[in-house]
Amino acid sequence: MLEAINLTKRYGGHEALSNLNLSVAQGEIFCLLGQNGAGKTTTINLFLGLLPATSGKALINGVEVKPNSNATSKMIAYIPEVVQLYGNLSGLENLDFFSRIAGFRYTKDELAAYLLKAGLQEAAHTKKLDSYSKGMRQKVGIAIALSKNADFIFMDEPISGLDPKATVEFTAICKELSQMGKSIFMATHDLFNAVNVGTTIGIMKEGSLVYSEDTKAINANELQELYLKTI
Numbered sequence: 001m002l003e004a005i006n007l008t009k010r011y012g013g014h015e016a017l018s019n020l021n022l023s024v025a026q027g028e029i030f031c032l033l034g035q036n037g038a039g040k041t042t043t044i045n046l047f048l049g050l051l052p053a054t055s056g057k058a059l060i061n062g063v064e065v066k067p068n069s070n071a072t073s074k075m076i077a078y079i080p081e082v083v084q085l086y087g088n089l090s091g092l093e094n095l096d097f098f099s100r101i102a103g104f105r106y107t108k109d110e111l112a113a114y115l116l117k118a119g120l121q122e123a124a125h126t127k128k129l130d131s132y133s134k135g136m137r138q139k140v141g142i143a144i145a146l147s148k149n150a151d152f153i154f155m156d157e158p159i160s161g162l163d164p165k166a167t168v169e170f171t172a173i174c175k176e177l178s179q180m181g182k183s184i185f186m187a188t189h190d191l192f193n194a195v196n197v198g199t200t201i202g203i204m205k206e207g208s209l210v211y212s213e214d215t216k217a218i219n220a221n222e223l224q225e226l227y228l229k230t231i
């Protein structure tokens, strides 16, 4: 379970996040919407332990992130908009490198199995990252998350810039991860995709969570109308 309890972040005099309260259960996909500057990335960075909270708590499985980020970082994986990998290494070599950094050693077959599970076709495994599309890079990012046995996966704008086929593939992988019991927390600007992949939708405005609802309660058109009214 991910939890934010009265989580607040100020940068100097500017309150970027105000008393955020939310929880994300096992298998849930929480899609956080909001305009540029609403506080989505700040929220993710607080859970990743990259920033100290001004007040309140970010908890991962009941463990407060900031004083224990060595422990909580083992439970989480992060997929940014552009997954940063080594361009002169192959997908397999990148996965080997990053899983070793996380403390895991896998055989070549095990690494290949993670890449396949993340949807990366075998023919690409030994090609250099420089030749990969954005969608293929993201699949390596997901394979890294799987190889770390991370139960909580944070994603910041993961489908921005993906073509429709890569978006559909990415959505399918997210749903599979959720069925495996992983919790996903995703910041996105894509309302349609949020309704499609999310189990919960949140809307953030000026650092406050102003809407949070089960996706079953709303369709894409209703969400668009609500979003435009809300922000």
Ligand SMILES: Nc1ncnc2c1ncn2[C@@H]1O[C@H](COP(=O)(O)OP(=O)(O)OP(=O)(O)O)[C@@H](O)[C@H]1O
Binding pocket: 011, 014, 016, 034, 035, 036, 037, 038, 039, 040, 041, 042, 043
């Ligand atoms: N390191 C920082 N120092 C000062 N202000 C910051 C810093 N990082 C973010 N902010 C401010 O905090 C607010 C929230 O920013 P944040 O990046 O969390 O928004 P966001 O919802 O992720 O936006 P976007 O959709 O553009 O990524 C903004 O007003 C931003 O300018």
